[in-house]
Amino acid sequence: MASTTPSGRNESGLPRLLSVVSMGVVLLLLAPTPTPATPFDLSRVISTLADNVIDRLYNEGEMNLLGHYCTYKRQPYFHRWELFYRAQATCPGWSTSVGKSINHRNPNSAEREATRNLVQQIVAEGLVAKEEAKEWL
Template sequence: MMDQRPWALIILFLLTATSVKLLSAQEVEEQENYVSDILSKIYNTLIRNGEFELLGHYCSYSTRPYFIRWQLKFKTKIWCPGWTLVYGTARDKASVSNSLQDAIVNFVQKAHQEGVINEEDAKPWLQKKQ
C-alpha cells in the first residue's frame, strides 16, 4: 500500500497543476477578450460615418482614427454620389471636426478645378483654407 501512495500523490499533484493551468489560461483569455472589447468600443466611437448636404447635393463622409508617432490622428474621405466622382481627403488632423472641415475644403478645391463647382460657390470654402 505504501508503494502506491507516492504515485497517487504525484498524480494528484499533476491533476491539480493542470487544473490550475487551465483555469488561469481561461482567465487570461477572458481578460484578453475584455481588453479587446474595450479597445474595440473606443475605436468604434472614434470612427465616424455620416451624410451631409453640400451646395444642394447629398454627400457622405468617413473618418477613421490612426496613430502616428504615438499621437491620435484622423483621416477623412468625402464623396458625393450622383453628383461627381471627385472626392476630398484630409489626414494628420488632431480632431474629427478639423479633419472633416479640411476634407470638405479639399473636395471643393478639386471640384472647382474639375469645373464641377463655379468660382462663386467655391469662394466661401476656399477662403476658409487661407
C-alpha cells in the same frame, strides 16, 4: 401583577407586545426579498467601453454640399505613438472626386479639411463656380 394608570385603567403589557410583534411579522412578510448578488463582470464593462470609444473614433455620415448628397468618413491612426485622423469626402452621382485629409489631431478638422479639398476639386472640374463654393473654401 397588573399596574393601574392615573385614569384607573388596568394596563397589561401583553396586548401591546402582541401588537408590536404582529406588526413586525407583517412588515417582514411585506418587505421585498433581497436579490442574490451577481459577480462583477469586468469583460462586459470593457466591451461596452471599447465599443463606445470605437464608435467615437470612427465616424461616417452624410451631408448636403452645395445642394448635392455627399458622404464623409473619418478614421484614426497612430503615427509615432500619437493619435491622428484621416478623412475622406465624396459626392457619389455628382463628381468622381474624393476629398482627402491626413495628419490631423482634431477629428473635426480632418472632416472639414477633406470637405474643403473636395470642394476645391469640384471647382477645378468646373461643376460649380468659385463664388458659389466660397463658404466651403
